[in-house]
Amino acid sequence: MNAPAYNFAYLDEQTKRMIRRAILKGIAIPGYQVPFASREMPMPYGWGTGGVQVTAAILGPGDTLKVIDQGADDTTNAVSIRQLFAKTAGVCTTTHTAEATVIQTRHRIPETKLGEDQVLVYQVPIPEPLRFLEPRETETRQMHAHADYGLMHVKLYEDIARHGHISTSYAYPVKVDGRYVMDPSPTPKFDNPKMNDCAALQLFGAGREKRIYAIPPHTTVVSLDFEDHPFEASRTQASCELCGADDSYLDEVITDDRGGRMFVCSDTDYCEARREARP
Amino acid sequence: MYVAVKGGERAIKNAHLLLAAERRGDPAVPELSLAQISQQLAHAVDRVMTEGSLYDRELAALAIKQAHGDLIEAIFLARAYRTTLPRFGASEPVDTAQMEIRRRISATFKDLPGGQVLGPTFDYTHRLLDPALAEGSALAEPAQAEGGDAGPMPRVTDLLAQDGLIEPSPMADPDAPVGDLTREPLDFPAERDLRLQNLARGDEGFLLALGYSTQRGYGRTHPFAGEIRLGEVEVEFFAEEVGFAVPLGRVTLTECQMVNQFQGSKTEAPRFTRGYGLAFGHCERKAMSMALVDRSLRARELGEELQAPAQDEEFVLAHSDNVQATGFVEHLKLPHYVDFQAELVLVRRMREEVAAQDSGQAPMQEAAE
Numbered sequence: 156m157n158a159p160a161y162n163f164a165y166l167d168e169q170t171k172r173m174i175r176r177a178i179l180k181g182i183a184i185p186g187y188q189v190p191f192a193s194r195e196m197p198m199p200y201g202w203g204t205g206g207v208q209v210t211a212a213i214l215g216p217g218d219t220l221k222v223i224d225q226g227a228d229d230t231t232n233a234v235s236i237r238q239l240f241a242k243t244a245g246v247c248t249t250t251h252t253a254e255a256t257v258i259q260t261r262h263r264i265p266e267t268k269l270g271e272d273q274v275l276v277y278q279v280p281i282p283e284p285l286r287f288l289e290p291r292e293t294e295t296r297q298m299h300a301h302a303d304y305g306l307m308h309v310k311l312y313e314d315i316a317r318h319g320h321i322s323t324s325y326a327y328p329v330k331v332d333g334r335y336v337m338d339p340s341p342t343p344k345f346d347n348p349k350m351n352d353c354a355a356l357q358l359f360g361a362g363r364e365k366r367i368y369a370i371p372p373h374t375t376v377v378s379l380d381f382e383d384h385p386f387e388a389s390r391t392q393a394s395c396e397l398c399g400a401d402d403s404y405l406d407e408v409i410t411d412d413r414g415g416r417m418f419v420c421s422d423t424d425y426c427e428a429r430r431e432a433r434p
Numbered sequence: 435m436y437v438a439v440k441g442g443e444r445a446i447k448n449a450h451l452l453l454a455a456e457r458r459g460d461p462a463v464p465e466l467s468l469a470q471i472s473q474q475l476a477h478a479v480d481r482v483m484t485e486g487s488l489y490d491r492e493l494a495a496l497a498i499k500q501a502h503g504d505l506i507e508a509i510f511l512a513r514a515y516r517t518t519l520p521r522f523g524a525s526e527p528v529d530t531a532q533m534e535i536r537r538r539i540s541a542t543f544k545d546l547p548g549g550q551v552l553g554p555t556f557d558y559t560h561r562l563l564d565p566a567l568a569e570g571s572a573l574a575e576p577a578q579a580e581g582g583d584a585g586p587m588p589r590v591t592d593l594l595a596q597d598g599l600i601e602p603s604p605m606a607d608p609d610a611p612v613g614d615l616t617r618e619p620l621d622f623p624a625e626r627d628l629r630l631q632n633l634a635r636g637d638e639g640f641l642l643a644l645g646y647s648t649q650r651g652y653g654r655t656h657p658f659a660g661e662i663r664l665g666e667v668e669v670e671f672f673a674e675e676v677g678f679a680v681p682l683g684r685v686t687l688t689e690c691q692m693v694n695q696f697q698g699s700k701t702e703a704p705r706f707t708r709g710y711g712l713a714f715g716h717c718e719r720k721a722m723s724m725a726l727v728d729r730s731l732r733a734r735e736l737g738e739e740l741q742a743p744a745q746d747e748e749f750v751l752a753h754s755d756n757v758q759a760t761g762f763v764e765h766l767k768l769p770h771y772v773d774f775q776a777e778l779v780l781v782r783r784m785r786e787e788v789a790a791q792d793s794g795q796a797p798m799q800e801a802a803e
Binding site: 194238262390 | 442443445446510513514516517518520616617618619620621622623748752757758760761762763764765768769770771772773775776777778779780783784787
């Protein structure tokens with residue numbers, strides 16, 4: 156039996172080149188979903204194989220990698236992905252947002268403002284923002300080609316007609332650079348404004364669905380809304396019980412079986428930095 | 435309290451140790467060897483090779499051992515290894531008419547050139563649990579065919595084609611590149627080569643259920659098992675350096691050719707059509723299911739009305755892959771605190787609005803005009 160040998164950052168160089176081409180195309184057409192020949196990864200589909208492939212393709216030996224899941228560095232899957240790259244690429248890893256050059260994320264955008272020398276890689280389960288309105292890929296690709304987003308606006312309108320407000324709380328659709336409607340991945344809509352005019356390059360990888368898309372730095376990203384029902388970035392009206400932050404996205408932690416609960420920052424690095432800075 | 439979500443690193447390490455111990459089980463019981471798995475659980479190995487798209491009995495056996503016998507997990511292991519291998523070309527088309535036959539049956543003709551060869555099959559066994567097998571027992575020597583070579587065994591569909599009763603088998607364009615959905619993302623509508631590749635890698639259970647649904651009236655295709663054959667074929671590769679095809683080795687294949695009715699159309703006379711199934715090793719259920727679904731997916735090409743799930747190319751091809759399916763279903767185990775929190779905020783707000791409305795307080799905000 157031949158013992159398997161793996162390349163730097165797991166993927167072979169030809170695969171990385173193919174992925175980089177898709178990334179470059181994505182950057183050239185902001186918000187457009189570029190099909191790519193996604194590979195089987197040594198972790199299951201749904202665990203971030205798209206993000207991992209994008210990270211593997213852009214990672215160099217000098218990079219410092221941060222991986223978060225639900226905003227936290229210590230959730231099991233974030234730990235697992237960080238270990239994969241520490242093992243196969245030997246890169247430095249960090250939990251500090253400001254120190255990282257590449258940040259792979261699932262479901263959150265860090266609270267700390269990102270800079271020009273950083274890349275944010277999102278793990279995306281369903282890249283097609285129109286998928287739950289139209290299940291067929293052949294149809295949705297045409298709708299994007301014609302910028303035919305009427306169906307989406309009707310859906311948002313129906314929400315307002317029924318509930319008085321838009322009842323989408325995460326994976327809230329955005330329009331990128333005035334052209335493509337894009338799924339921001341299942342981040343809470345609280346994070347949507349951070350995507351607009353972001354200094355960092357934002358890359359999105361969907362492994363199972365075989366799509367890559369991108370938002371170049373300083374691109375206009377607008378959450379879909381109506382003039383009389385403007386977009387609202389909602390969060391629980393509370394402060395973090397650990398660091399006192401009243402501007403961060405909060406996790407609700409159930410503390411007993413009598414209705415006791417506390418709210419803490421979902422972004423663990425942000426929370427820890429604030430606690431350390433306290434006198 | 436908050437420490438509940440900390441300590442992921444140690445938890446993962448300990449989970450891996452526990453998993454390895456569970457795999458091994460009681461150390462007093464002898465450990466399984468790869469040869470035992472490969473030979474005595476041969477159908478499991480065949481399935482892993484087929485759906486893992488990797489013809490290597492030893493690696494498939496290792497994957498099964500490592501996966502504690504969970505075949506989809508084993509298929510995943512095989513795939514994740516296969517995808518790292520360099521691709522140096524495509525083989526010459528294999529000629530299954532030249533197969534060294536171990537089993538060959540036709541449900542459409544009582545006798546035919548080369549004859550019916552029942553071979554190793556569960557088909558006519560009585561499904562009575564055999565207590566003698568629990569202890570292992572000496573076996574009688576299997577009978578050998580007399581006279582050795584049974585002569586040529588032409589494919590049933592080739593015999594039918596001589597009378598023009600069945601559509602001709604489509605010939606591959608030798609200059610056209612071979613489609614490979616593991617190298618290029620699948621695009622719809624997909625050509626038949628890519629559809630067949632997708633089905634060959636597809637989950638046996640999913641294809642079985644879809645094929646079954648066509649038999650029960652959801653896109654009926656009136657199938658007959660024209661022929662099922664099992665045996666060894668030689669795989670050849672055209673080597674540019676030497677200028678001719680060189681043999682790479684032999685693989686065991688199961689091939690199923692379904693013969694299906696076709697009513698004819700305004701421009702075409704009625705004749706039989708084909709559904710094709712092919713699998714590594716002995717995977718008869720898979721090859722038959724694949725052939726049924728292949729024929730159903732040809733509805734568009736044959737001008738049939740599309741009305742059943744098995745005829746819906748996007749539905750079938752996008753959901754046939756069990757490694758993708760199991761990943762996405764099981765990813766629900768991953769934390770979703772953030773999204774759930776966003777939903778909690780929304781549901782609480784909506785409930786407050788309903789409560790306010792019920793108590794006649796502030797009316798619900800008016801919808802946009």
